[in-house]
Amino acid sequence: MYLEVNRLNKQFGTKNGNLVVLKDINMTIEQGEFICAVGASGSGKSTLLRQIAGLDRPTSGEVRIDGVPITGPGPDRGMVFQHYTLYPWMSVQENAEFGLKLQNVPHKVRREQASYYLSIVGLSEFANSLPSELSGGMKQRVAIARALALEPKVLLMDEPFGALDVHTKESMHEFMLDLWRRTNITVFMITHDVEEAVFLANRIYALGARPGTVRKVITIDLPDRSQTVKRNSIFHDYRDELMELLRRHGQEAIAAAA
Amino acid sequence: MNPNPGSIQDFTRSKQLNPTVFWRLAEDIPKPLNTGLIVTSIALPLLLWWLVTTFGNIDPKFLPSPGKVLEAFGHLWSTRELLKDTVASLWRVGVGFLLAASLSIPIGVLMGSFASIRALLEPLFGLMRYMPAPAFIPLLILYLGIAEEPKITLIFIGVFFFNSLMVMDTVKFVSKDLIEATYMLGGTRQQALFQVIFPHVLPGIIDACRINLAAAWQLVIVSELIAATEGLGRRISVAGRFLRTDEIFVGLIVIGAIGLAFDLLFQYFLRVSCKWALQKR
Numbered sequence: 439m440y441l442e443v444n445r446l447n448k449q450f451g452t453k454n455g456n457l458v459v460l461k462d463i464n465m466t467i468e469q470g471e472f473i474c475a476v477g478a479s480g481s482g483k484s485t486l487l488r489q490i491a492g493l494d495r496p497t498s499g500e501v502r503i504d505g506v507p508i509t510g511p512g513p514d515r516g517m518v519f520q521h522y523t524l525y526p527w528m529s530v531q532e533n534a535e536f537g538l539k540l541q542n543v544p545h546k547v548r549r550e551q552a553s554y555y556l557s558i559v560g561l562s563e564f565a566n567s568l569p570s571e572l573s574g575g576m577k578q579r580v581a582i583a584r585a586l587a588l589e590p591k592v593l594l595m596d597e598p599f600g601a602l603d604v605h606t607k608e609s610m611h612e613f614m615l616d617l618w619r620r621t622n623i624t625v626f627m628i629t630h631d632v633e634e635a636v637f638l639a640n641r642i643y644a645l646g647a648r649p650g651t652v653r654k655v656i657t658i659d660l661p662d663r664s665q666t667v668k669r670n671s672i673f674h675d676y677r678d679e680l681m682e683l684l685r686r687h688g689q690e691a692i693a694a695a696a
Numbered sequence: 697m698n699p700n701p702g703s704i705q706d707f708t709r710s711k712q713l714n715p716t717v718f719w720r721l722a723e724d725i726p727k728p729l730n731t732g733l734i735v736t737s738i739a740l741p742l743l744l745w746w747l748v749t750t751f752g753n754i755d756p757k758f759l760p761s762p763g764k765v766l767e768a769f770g771h772l773w774s775t776r777e778l779l780k781d782t783v784a785s786l787w788r789v790g791v792g793f794l795l796a797a798s799l800s801i802p803i804g805v806l807m808g809s810f811a812s813i814r815a816l817l818e819p820l821f822g823l824m825r826y827m828p829a830p831a832f833i834p835l836l837i838l839y840l841g842i843a844e845e846p847k848i849t850l851i852f853i854g855v856f857f858f859n860s861l862m863v864m865d866t867v868k869f870v871s872k873d874l875i876e877a878t879y880m881l882g883g884t885r886q887q888a889l890f891q892v893i894f895p896h897v898l899p900g901i902i903d904a905c906r907i908n909l910a911a912a913w914q915l916v917i918v919s920e921l922i923a924a925t926e927g928l929g930r931r932i933s934v935a936g937r938f939l940r941t942d943e944i945f946v947g948l949i950v951i952g953a954i955g956l957a958f959d960l961l962f963q964y965f966l967r968v969s970c971k972w973a974l975q976k977r
Contacts, residue, residue: 491880493879493880510879512879512880512882513880513881513882515880516880517877517880519873519877523871523873523877525874525896527896527898527970527972527973536881539891540878540881540882540883540884540891541882568971570972584881585880588881
């Protein structure tokens, strides 16, 4: 077990009493896996990711990586946010190097390391550009390179392609799979896009909403991972199963709230 | 569709928005027009001034002609008085402003970054900021005399509190995502403060300084009107006493021109040091 989430609960105190956002979440992710957590809005996906990232603490339960409990954010868990969060005053190269700079990695080493990952994400020519000069997909690739440059144990992604148009999204999916195969990085991505999850993941945790719980864990076994697999009936079966799951639990949540 | 088709269209305009050049809303106008209007903004008042004093029946003591003001300028410049006054005023504003800025910038950044420090200082600063600096003058003269100290302290008071609050506001708007991203890259809070927050708010700080230098420049003049042996404000005060309105005009124009120069200098500095901030268009 590499990344474990054990009996995690998260509540927020609000004016109207305690809001249970996450209830009894259990997850195990092995090294090298590509895991997606899928859920509709309100399923607590982002909250769950933030617990794993260490940006927030659970009300009860724990998260462990490589056996060590997580108590705060750190470079062993790389994070790619939904809205790029590149530093606007730094060039692409400087952004990619920044994590290394924060860890006091010597200048020459960090330059090489950042350049290497920028070439992996295909942005070497843009090393001296400012983020404002890049498209959304390119910015996201810089954010990925920046996180990977620290060689984290796991790459956490918060709906990273949500803001991109369909074509860019598709290229980014292929790019992610290629990256994953090349670097053997462990990935945990949250998304509301079911097809994206089926296309990318080894396993999918389907989250129900209000409160967020793990409804089902589905192992994805596809014959191949190219765009043509989306016409395959196996792909459709996985997709339909997930959509049905989410729809059912969404309706339950609406009924429960009524 | 509505069972009464056509009834709403009686209300909706059949006209389209008229094209315009001069009255474009939140849009640029053609460069030649822009330049022309800017030139007119200076040239037209000058022209009117000249016309009124040449063809109107105005007592030169009331409104001197541009020619007379130019003469007075030449006279004050050749006797080196104008230079002495300008240097004195510039020196005071320089020292006072630099002192205030060097303290208010770090304090403002701290106030904006840490809710704890903000809670501690904002109430006091908010109160002090509303006390008009010139109202302190009698106290300052009492405590510090009539030399340079009270004037510099006056500028300090006028700039420090307001600048701290303005810098604080810029910092409050740094996106939390950016700071969290820094933590996820293994950054400490200290690193987030110095290597992320500070460069991010630099354009805002420069702009706050630009605005507060303008205020400081006015305060210098005000302080000199009250008690000084040289300085541009002093020059105007003396000229007023002898009804030398042409010298008053010289003083005012020089003060205005220097203030404008400060402003343009800051804008240039901002453009040069923070190119990234301007590209947000």
